[in-house]
Amino acid sequence: MEHLQTQGISLPRLGLGTFRMQGDVCRAAVESALDLGYRHIDTAEMYGNEDAIGAAIAASRIARKDLHVTTKVWHENLAADAIRKAFDASLNKLQLDHVNLYLVHWPSRSMKLPAVFETLIKLKEEGRTRAIGVANFNIALLKTVVEEIKAPIACNQIEYHVMLDQTPVLKYLAAKSIPLVAYCPLAQGRAAADEALIAIGRKHNASAAQVALKWLLDQDGVAAIPKASRAESQRANLDALKLTLDDEDRKAIAARPNNKRFVNPGFAPAWD
Numbered sequence: 001m002e003h004l005q006t007q008g009i010s011l012p013r014l015g016l017g018t019f020r021m022q023g024d025v026c027r028a029a030v031e032s033a034l035d036l037g038y039r040h041i042d043t044a045e046m047y048g049n050e051d052a053i054g055a056a057i058a059a060s061r062i063a064r065k066d067l068h069v070t071t072k073v074w075h076e077n078l079a080a081d082a083i084r085k086a087f088d089a090s091l092n093k094l095q096l097d098h099v100n101l102y103l104v105h106w107p108s109r110s111m112k113l114p115a116v117f118e119t120l121i122k123l124k125e126e127g128r129t130r131a132i133g134v135a136n137f138n139i140a141l142l143k144t145v146v147e148e149i150k151a152p153i154a155c156n157q158i159e160y161h162v163m164l165d166q167t168p169v170l171k172y173l174a175a176k177s178i179p180l181v182a183y184c185p186l187a188q189g190r191a192a193a194d195e196a197l198i199a200i201g202r203k204h205n206a207s208a209a210q211v212a213l214k215w216l217l218d219q220d221g222v223a224a225i226p227k228a229s230r231a232e233s234q235r236a237n238l239d240a241l242k243l244t245l246d247d248e249d250r251k252a253i254a255a256r257p258n259n260k261r262f263v264n265p266g267f268a269p270a271w272d
């Protein structure tokens with residue numbers, strides 16, 4: 001598995017998303033993914049599944065140094081003491097003494113970004129998270145974080161898939177050598193039923209979902225975290241890495257509509 005090097009961490013380019021999986025279902029999915037070779041697990045305090053993920057990791061024989069775990073602080077907990085409390089609760093549930101990456105899950109209109117990053121940087125300096133980052137930050141917010149606060153963010157995790165163009169953010173991140181972690185990389189499963197992707201997949205003996213994932217992972221500085229509860233899908237998503245797309249495939253994908261955003265909560269500042 002290829003990794004992205006960013007702010008001192010080594011991020012496996014394909015990870016397992018875990019939103020909407022909880023309890024035994026989540027634990028079983030994470031155990032299956034770890035068995036298949038996944039070494040990057042994405043969670044968040046808001047998902048209510050850090051305890052199940054902690055149990056799966058504890059039951060695995062994988063050395064901590066070989067595993068990447070991302071978790072996130074929810075937008076209601078962005079005051080300094082609230083971040084600390086949320087972080088401690090996350091570590092506890094995950095049964096870990098550190099996470100690899102701690103993200104601001106969503107921006108909020110009331111957050112004080114310099115204070116937020118002061119706390120996150122302290123957590124990094126204390127070694128309790130190896131790196132810090134953001135999710136759902138638009139270019140204006142990224143500029144504040146990167147150019148004014150100069151926080152060492154290791155990624156921006158945003159919605160990105162064949163149905164949603166993210167060229168402007170990608171260009172900004174690339175110029176600053178910051179990876180983009182693509183969430184909803186399968187457009188919440190919709191990519192699997194897309195006729196154009198099915199046709200491309202047929203050519204390569206691959207599925208439409210595999211085409212959608214490989215299209216993302218062929219791009220410099222992009223990682224992806226598809227959620228898959230079933231072992232067959234987890235395996236198929238790993239196998240997507242072996243697929244070779246050609247220029248004709250990329251042209252066919254570029255010709256499709258790509259303005260469909262599926263995640264956009266009202267409480268966050270608007271996207272450009």
Ligand SMILES: NC(=O)c1ccc[n+]([C@@H]2O[C@H](COP(=O)([O-])OP(=O)(O)OC[C@H]3O[C@@H](n4cnc5c(N)ncnc54)[C@H](OP(=O)(O)O)[C@@H]3O)[C@@H](O)[C@H]2O)c1
Pocket residue numbers: 016017018019020042043105135136157158182183184185186187188189190192207209210225226227228229230232233234236237263
């Ligand atoms: N930072 C944020 O604000 C944010 C927001 C949204 C999501 N995320 C993260 O990103 C992860 C992924 O996003 P998502 O879960 O919303 O959507 P997604 O990964 O785009 O799609 C998940 C759906 O695709 C299906 N699927 C997976 N692999 C497949 C395959 N090979 N063939 C056919 N179908 C397949 C899954 O089915 P089964 O589950 O039935 O296997 C599930 O229904 C989340 O789990 C979460 O970790 C972050």
